[in-house]
Amino acid sequence: MTTVADPPPPGTGEPPLLDVRDLKVHFPIRRGVLVDRTVGHVHAVDGVDLRIVRGETYGLVGESGCGKSTFGRAVLQLTPVTSGEIRFGGIDLRSLRGEALRRQRRHMQMVFQDPLGSLDPRQSVEQMFREGMSAHGLAKGNISGRLDELLDSVGLPRTALRKYPHEFSGGQRQRIGIARALSVEPQLIVADEPVSALDVSVQAQVINLLQDVQATYGLTYLIIAHDLAVIRHVSDRIGVMYLGGMVEEAPTAELFAEPLHPYTRALLSAVPQPDPRYEDSREQILLSGDLPSPADPPPGCRFSTRCPWKQPTRCDTERPPLRTVEVPGTTAAHQVACHWAEGIRDGAIRPTRSTSVDAALPAGAATSSTSASGTPPSTGGS
Numbered sequence: 001m002t003t004v005a006d007p008p009p010p011g012t013g014e015p016p017l018l019d020v021r022d023l024k025v026h027f028p029i030r031r032g033v034l035v036d037r038t039v040g041h042v043h044a045v046d047g048v049d050l051r052i053v054r055g056e057t058y059g060l061v062g063e064s065g066c067g068k069s070t071f072g073r074a075v076l077q078l079t080p081v082t083s084g085e086i087r088f089g090g091i092d093l094r095s096l097r098g099e100a101l102r103r104q105r106r107h108m109q110m111v112f113q114d115p116l117g118s119l120d121p122r123q124s125v126e127q128m129f130r131e132g133m134s135a136h137g138l139a140k141g142n143i144s145g146r147l148d149e150l151l152d153s154v155g156l157p158r159t160a161l162r163k164y165p166h167e168f169s170g171g172q173r174q175r176i177g178i179a180r181a182l183s184v185e186p187q188l189i190v191a192d193e194p195v196s197a198l199d200v201s202v203q204a205q206v207i208n209l210l211q212d213v214q215a216t217y218g219l220t221y222l223i224i225a226h227d228l229a230v231i232r233h234v235s236d237r238i239g240v241m242y243l244g245g246m247v248e249e250a251p252t253a254e255l256f257a258e259p260l261h262p263y264t265r266a267l268l269s270a271v272p273q274p275d276p277r278y279e280d281s282r283e284q285i286l287l288s289g290d291l292p293s294p295a296d297p298p299p300g301c302r303f304s305t306r307c308p309w310k311q312p313t314r315c316d317t318e319r320p321p322l323r324t325v326e327v328p329g330t331t332a333a334h335q336v337a338c339h340w341a342e343g344i345r346d347g348a349i350r351p352t353r354s355t356s357v358d359a360a361l362p363a364g365a366a367t368s369s370t371s372a373s374g375t376p377p378s379t380g381g382s
C-alpha cells in the first residue's frame with residue numbers, strides 16, 4: 001500500500017474534490033477451455049493514493065502499461081475496482097449503486113483518446129448531446145440555446161449539430177467529445193490521452209481548448225498522457241506511475257527541476273530542459289531491462305529490477321511507501337516512493353550501475369531502444 005502524508009495537495013487546505021486512497025484494480029487471468037479457472041491477477045493499479053483539489057489540473061504520466069488508463073477508468077467506476085476508496089466531493093462512490101451512482105457520475109466525465117471510436121457513428125451531434133443531457137434530466141424544454149452555446153464553447157459552427165462523426169476531422173471530433181462531456185455540466189474531467197491520436201498540428205489547439213473551457217466552467221482535470229511535453233504544459237501537479245504504483249508526485253515546476261525518484265529521473269532525462277541550470281549537466285539515464293509483468297511484480301520496490309541506484313537487500317524486500325521528501329530551497333515537498341530519496345537528492349548515494357551518461361547528447365535524442373521511456377520526450381504509451 002502507498003500512503004500520502006496528510007494533509008493532501010498544496011494550496012488552500014480545502015478538502016480535495018477527488019480523494020482516492022489505496023486503490024487497487026487487479027484483473028483476473030483466466031485459463032481453461034472446459035473449466036474456466038483464475039490462474040493469477042494483473043496488478044494494473046496496486047495501491048494508489050491521489051487527491052485533486054477543485055480547479056486543479058493533475059497530470060498522470062508513466063510508460064505504457066503502468067496502469068494510468070485503468071486508474072482513470074476506475075475513478076469513474078468504468079472498470080471494476082478490487083479495493084480502496086474513491087471519494088468525490090466527500091461522497092464515497094464505491095458505496096453508491098444504481099440511480100445514486102448515475103447522479104454522481106454526471107459530475108465526472110471522460111474525454112477519450114480516440115474521438116471516432118468514442119462517438120456513436122449513427123448519431124448526429126445533436127442526438128448525441130440530447131441523449132446525454134436527457135439521461136441526466138438536463139434536456140427539459142427548449143435547449144437549442146444551450147446546444148449552440150456548447151458548440152460555441154468548443155469553437156465549432158452551429159451547423160455541426162446536424163452532422164455525423166465521420167463528417168469531421170480528428171481535431172473537430174475531439175472538440176465534439178469535449179462538448180459532449182461539457183453538456184452534462186461536469187466538475188471533473190478525466191482526459192485519457194486527449195491529443196495523442198491527433199495530428200501534431202492540431203494537438204496544441206485541443207490543449208488550448210481544454211484550458212479555455214477549464215477557465216470558463218471552473219473544471220478540475222485529471223489528464224493522463226505519456227507525452228511529457230503535454231503534461232508539463234497543462235498540469236499544476238504531476239504524478240508518475242510505474243508498474244501499478246505511484247512513485248513520485250510534485251508540483252510541475254518542482255518535479256522537472258529536481259526529480260527525486262530514480263524512475264522520474266530516468267524519464268525526465270530524455271526531455272529537453274529549458275532551464276539552463278540543467279541543460280549542460282543533463283545526464284541521459286539509460287535503464288536496463290524491460291518493464292516487469294504486472295502479473296508478477298518484483299516483491300520489494302517495483303523499480304528495483306531496473307534501478308541504477310538500487311541498494312542491496314532492502315530494495316529487493318521492502319516496498320517503499322510514498323512519503324514526503326523536502327527539497328532544500330523550495331517550498332513544495334515531493335511525495336516519493338524510494339527508500340533512498342534523500343541520499344540520491346544529496347548525491348550521497350551514487351548509481352550502483354552505470355547510467356551511461358552522455359551529456360553531449362542533444363535534447364531528446366536518446367535512442368528508443370535504450371532510453372528510460374522508449375520514445376522521448378514521451379513515456380512511450382499508446
Ligand SMILES: Nc1ncnc2c1ncn2[C@@H]1O[C@H](COP(=O)(O)OP(=O)(O)OP(=O)(O)O)[C@@H](O)[C@H]1O
Pocket residue numbers: 027028042043044062063064065066067068069070071226294380381382
Ligand atoms: N480489462 C483488462 N483485463 C486484463 N488486463 C488488463 C485489462 N485492462 C488493462 N489491463 C492490463 O493492465 C495493465 C495496465 O494497463 P493500462 O492500459 O491501464 O496502462 P496504461 O499505463 O494506460 O498504458 P497505455 O498508455 O499503453 O494505455 C496492462 O498490463 C494491461 O495489459
